[in-house]
Amino acid sequence: SSSSTSSGSPGGGSSSTGVAAGGTLQDLYTAAKQEGKVVVWGGEDPQELQGAFAEFSKTYPGLKLEMTAVNPDEQASKLATAQAAGQTLPDIIQGRREFMPTLVQAKLINSDPGWAGYQVPSNVVSADGGLVEYKSVYVLAYNTNVVKDTSTLPATWDDLNNPQWKGKLSVDPRGFPFNVLAVSKGASATVDYVKSLKSTTSPAIIKGSTAGLVKLAAGAQAVRPAVLEDVKTQQGKGAPIGLKVPTPVLVQDTLWYLTSGAKDKAAAMLFAIWYTSANGGQLLTAKQDNRTNQLPAEANTGTVVSYDTADKAAIVASVTPQIASVLGGS
Amino acid sequence: MSLRETEPMALDRADIATASAGDAAVTTPVVTAASGRRFARPSVASAAGLLTVALVTAPLLVLVWSSFSVSPLGLPFTPGSHLAVKNYTDVFTDGTLVKPILNTVFFVIGSLAVGLLISLGLAVLLERTNLPLRGLFFALIIAPVAMPQVVAGIAWGLLLDPQVGLVNVMARWLPGVSAPGPFNSGSLASITVVQGFLLVPFSLLLVAPVVRSTSGALEEAAHMTGARRLARLREVVLPLMAPGLASVLIYQFVTAAQAFDIPAVLGLENGTKVFSTSIYKNLNSSSGLPHYGVANAMSVLLLVVALIPMYWYYRMIARSERYAVVTGKSYRRRTIELPGIWRTVAFLGVLAYVVLVVLLPLLILLWMSTQKYYSTPSVSRLGDATLAAYRRVFSVSTFIGTLRNTLVLGAVAASIASAIAVLNSWLLLRRRSWLGRVADVFAFITHGIPGVVLGVSLLFSSLYLGSHAGIHLYGTMTLLVIGMVIVTLGVTTRITTAGIGQIHRNLEDAAEMCGAGFLSRIRRITVPLAAPSVANAWVLAFAYALSNLTLTVVLAGSGNRTVAVELYTRWNFGDVQTAAALGLILTVISVTATVVARSYAARKEARH
Amino acid sequence: MKAVRLTGVEKTYAASGNRQPVHAVRGVDLTIAAGEFFVLLGSSGSGKTTLLRCIAGLEETTGGEIAIGETVVASPRRTVPAVKRNIGMVFQDYAIWPHMTVAQNVEFALRHARSGSLRGDAARKRVGEVLEVVGLSAFADRGATYLSGGQQQRVALARAVVATPDVLLFDEPLSNLDARLRALMRTELRRIASELGITSVYVTHDQVEALVMADHIAVMKDGEVVQVGAPQDIYRQPADVFVAGFIGEANLVKGSVADCSDAQADGHVLAVDTELGRLWAVSTKRLTQGDTVTLVIRPENLHLADHHLTGASTPVNTVGGTVERATFAGAHTELVLSCSGVRLQAQVHAFEPVEVGGEVTLSFGTRWTAAIPD
């Protein structure tokens, strides 16, 4: 689990075969019923996605969901793999912007499915053709038993780079959230920052949010960057974890993308639109996972940094491996 | 003058001929090539051999091919990919690999030393002495075979965490020890020792027969010369066990060299990297796209390194069979009567091992599964224990289906793998055909390919089959079964070869003379007689299929979810409690299967 | 009950590794009459087992032809697999299946019989009959491992004969038994084979076993058959020195022919000059003066001179000597004597009064002294 950022951007124009360039959702539903099913590679908890689909089916009955659980950060590789082997691709996948340029280039992703024609709010439509599913805010989670005085917690991400946290910090080897920080800080400054952070605090490198938070809750470390919704989930179980939102507020988006040759395009679009609409799927995810495609109240502490343009995504894409190699992760 | 005087020489010559005839006839496998000596060509066995070769060849070809494939997306078979040695030059010029390689050398040698010495010690204590509760200890010590390695890694990570690890917390009860430490879960030493522990169950299974069957007479002969204990051990007992031990050593060398889970789960935290985690890094690149080419090139190199001692291994087992012939039939197993105090010491030692290495990780799992969130086990939190996770697991309607999938996967894969293994062993031992040896080598090779890499290769193969041959395996149980069969072939073949090697060939010939066809002979004679080893092979394959996460996760689609995938998913979505519960359920199933099969095997063994 | 005919049978084990090819059987021609008890005798490594396994079909011949009755079962062109030849076989180590009872062992063979499988009551009845013949009725339901060696051997026999095979093969079936049981089972096996009237081929390296059991014996050496004949013929007129020494104890004395008679009942009577002086012997071939021969004098035919020789119609040889050693061996005493510098072995009845160091005169009949031309 993990994840993501930022604000919407205006949707693109045209369309492709089979589905009209625009119309009402009912038109889309009519076309979808012809297709009968939608094939999804989701990063969701499969049980929850099934639940969401059941909810979807109340409004748009008669469709079938074929779902495979694939983590957002594995989507790109799995998709490329499947395509390389000539396998039928899914209609719709969950992904993040930094992986898209390559996939678009490889003609795997439909960068302009024509969302606008179906009245999708522009803040949900991303420039690269995705629909923002949810926004993840990076927070600093801390163990409330270890950190008794919350005033010692850093107010900014830069403050984290403090000998005070030596041996008490854990980070994910894959480089977030610092890769998002690069958008405001600049790539090389960020890499230097991570290097310094590493030598100052000798962080424990724990891959995966779950493992990291388990150890945090157990008191193995005092602080760890994590996404807001995961922290809330742990808090819900009574784990002794608190959270602080350092500035700048780092946000990462997770989006639905249509694949280029989607066979069930109408059904896929309909499902994605429903899922990202405020009175559709968003109601459900807000309740189940504490996440929506609107910024949560916790993000109000300062400047929001996200990567919603191609340029910014490119920065994130290029800095991620550098940070990862500093941290020794993959 | 009578010719009588010169006869002894003539006789001796005749006799030498027999000695070598005996060698050829009994020694069996590997050594003698020997022409298709029998016509009644049991095509079923040949088919099994060919199947083995085919099963292994497919992913192997993909592996080698893609290690030479260079493409913009880092993927083989994509438009724009071409063949080049670039991946290899990348590997050789990658300076960051030096440290992991050095670590790997330490890790492999260290974990082998730990694992094999413990196994050898335990084998001697459990097989040759009058230690109490030997049977129970044996069952407990091999139980961890059934625990998914990742789960074991997580449990050990929690046990050895320098701050809050239970072991460390307890160690700090000793005066003068303070936090952090004394143990650090992420240090090279820790991952080495933990990997060593994880090597023990299977090593014990392999070493025990070696220790058990070393001829008593040969040892007694040393007794009678008046040689002291140490001289006997050094000059007679160990050299005699050497071939058997060497084969275990080489097998486990490969296991350790490609071991991934422990270094990944424990080592990464501390920045300790080994070769296999470096391979993994290339597969899960942070750029989002995997560098299959480089990863596969590294895997090929690892495989080559693993193959070198395999050559030695084959020569070794060939020789060890010759040893076995000489030891003859009428040996008595000498029980070492431990004197009172040593018996107690040994008992406490084994008990400590079982508690620390076997039971503690299981307890951690149990603890995790009964706590809403993880905290270091303590009496105060005991009151918060809840079985909610188990209720949750069983209340999900799809779980029973998933469980059934898992059991079917385990049972079918184990049965197929054991069946192929029996036929392969038969080819190797009875027909001594090249096919038998090739199949044996191939079965072993799978063991030398890191699990992730094998998984990906299989994935490619299946996808390729889907797109080019219209055989759609991806996402089906069939693919998972095939995958598990492939990864367990090496183990099962080793075990059945040892077992069938002990059945005198005449028993099968006798059935042949009765007019029984090949399958009847295998079914009614060979398998029942080799029942203990076939049962062992089956249960190991079963436990392996159940607990293997790497392959299931890579190959899983919507149609073939297993408990292991469920576990992985639950963990990924932060549901630690359920994940632990699932881990425990898997372990319990496998342990039960192990205990049932082993007691069945023991009963069989007692019967003849 | 069928005849077995071997013509130029060859079996070469291919070379492997640094090992030369092994010519285990080289051009063997044999005719085994229907219903007879035929023994292959030879020392270790002489190819007996290999030949037997070729007949069984467990080994593929590399040359020549094997026919059972009218059917060619092995030839360069065609090979009938073992499961299709109607042959029963008894193995050296019995090869009883330890996971089955006695009755199950036997029944297994019946179930797979080439002559048509029997099941149910008919099978049970037949198994009962056969166990009766081998005297194991009382043990039908006993686990096969809970039997003594002799009993196991009888199970093996029952299993081999239950489906009334055309030919019965034995590979040193008694060599794992102890001396007394061996003697007993010898008679047993022979009796059962006769009763059933099955053509039998029996491999052994024990010459007494061969002599006692066989209708005909083929002596093998280095993969070849060196002599075929009835036990008495082979014992009395060995074809060569090897056979002479192999088929029993023998004193071998070299000499040259001084005179040769015409053929008589026992062959040609010869006068031979040896280190022991002039001795009389018989030969199957006519020899001429000056031919060198080896005389075969069996220890049991050497008698202390005052012993009365029954049936000695031809001249009697006598030599003097000194007793060097006398070993009591139960049924007889083994003497080692030195006669004119030649060491001779003799077997005399234990009641003969011999003293070590004493001078004795030995006599042995012409008929019992075979001359083998060199």
Next chain:
Amino acid sequence: MKAVRLTGVEKTYAASGNRQPVHAVRGVDLTIAAGEFFVLLGSSGSGKTTLLRCIAGLEETTGGEIAIGETVVASPRRTVPAVKRNIGMVFQDYAIWPHMTVAQNVEFALRHARSGSLRGDAARKRVGEVLEVVGLSAFADRGATYLSGGQQQRVALARAVVATPDVLLFDEPLSNLDARLRALMRTELRRIASELGITSVYVTHDQVEALVMADHIAVMKDGEVVQVGAPQDIYRQPADVFVAGFIGEANLVKGSVADCSDAQADGHVLAVDTELGRLWAVSTKRLTQGDTVTLVIRPENLHLADHHLTGASTPVNTVGGTVERATFAGAHTELVLSCSGVRLQAQVHAFEPVEVGGEVTLSFGTRWTAAIPD
């Protein structure tokens, strides 16, 4: 070279599982003189190996005492472990260490000898000497697995004797060899043991081996010694019917004593009434009229009546019978005869003219007919 004394030696294997305790050796008293060659003879399971292993120290006795020379090595109070007893042992399956050469096998024993270890040149010299004695000088550097059975056996012997042990133990050392080699090695072993003059205890189940090799034989049955004596004594005057049958072929004829003479050279001469009529026999004990006895008539002592009986000073028994079967066995012919309804076995010289179905008269000497009181 020391004597070995066993007093009331017991060995019971404790019960285990659902298995009863096994009384493998029950109260054995034996005195083995220094330098003699002593054979333990008994059938399978009679406890020979167990007793031998008790002497070796490989098995702990559960009762009684074992002394080697003056030293008590096993008693309820104290046990000297095998490594401390100066004993050499030759195992049934040779137990040659396959990872060493012939010389290394022998040298190992020398290096660890209790009598003081030898190394370097002295050791090499001694190894050379011993290999010379056993005739293996040429094979010193050969890998021990590349030897024939007979050669391996000699390596085992060399290894056992190299450190000049006080006692040499053999556990059926020849049973894995084939018949001819066995006969050869028998003489070899005996020669080497005599040359070295070591006290030897030799276990076998082969009675000919025992008779030929032993100075004294102890016959064992069910863990007990049933008779001890020189080979001839045991053969001629077996203590009971078991021994009589075990030590050789025997016709056993029951009867009751009609008359008993005073002791003569061969014992008491008896007249015994049997189914075969009145027969004469000898007995070591004085018996009284009416006592029931079993007569032991060895096949080789049954002669065709026209045969001249040397040394028969006492009355000769004669019985008439019909030849039922005659089997040529090389050195002799085995006859089965029916005499007044009693089936008798006889061994006659192969030149005796016998016809199956013919009537013959058999004679056998009184001295050779032992009477065993029931």
